[in-house]
Amino acid sequence: MKSALAALSALAQETRLAVFRYLVEAGPEGMTVGRIGEALGVPAATLSFHLKELSHAGLVSSRQESRFIWYSANYESMNGLIAYLTENCCRGQPEACGVGCAPQTKSSTASRKKVPA
Amino acid sequence: MKSALAALSALAQETRLAVFRYLVEAGPEGMTVGRIGEALGVPAATLSFHLKELSHAGLVSSRQESRFIWYSANYESMNGLIAYLTENCCRGQPEACGVGCAPQTKSSTASRKKVPA
DNA sequence: TCCATGTTTCCATGATTATGGAAACATGGG
């Protein structure tokens, strides 16, 4: 999955992971760029760079409201990532994988390739 | 979480993600380095580099068996990552997050910080 | 329109990461 890789790449960076966590906590309304930067101690230019990365990976969205831009976490996209990882974790040996309750994706049980001997 | 970041970084790379997926499919016994490289078309030196990354992140383990080295996926560590992401996804607004069945981690409900207004 | 405030783009710099051939190292069979 292409988007899973993109999401992983986006989150695999300390500042971006912190920003995303902050936005998840901020709830669906999200938070303005200024506040995020203030809360996390990230300079504007740097934050803008990371927000663009997150946005490009589809993990956050933004909306303009008067002079401010609000960024918010994209829960569906995070769900997609979790679903992808769950499948990757459990494929073939569900018992070895403690998750035990993968989200009901249509492809959860389909496409079970066998490893060539 | 430090290890979550390490796991994300390790998986956020096309070749490594492919290797991990391959190892998950290979099952608990895992697969030898040679076969992995052969199956995925990755040169030995490159593969060794990536296996070291995955291993360092705790996502795979290795054991020597005669002249071969078998690498296998570390399911618990993947579970840890999924649990971490699930918490990050659902914290505050479980309803917005379709996962609906987070693994029963002790910290699932604890540590719910509030975002400063 | 002019100004204050919020955000992004530009850009130069430094740091990290990926790649793969060649050589070194390890293991076990003969």
Place this chain on the structure above:
DNA sequence: CCCATGTTTCCATAATCATGGAAACATGGA
């Protein structure tokens, strides 16, 4: 022992990524 086979380390190179100041751009209030 010596050799074949499997794996890793070494190393140089190239590419990508992170950082943050300064300047540009956007928006809305006076």
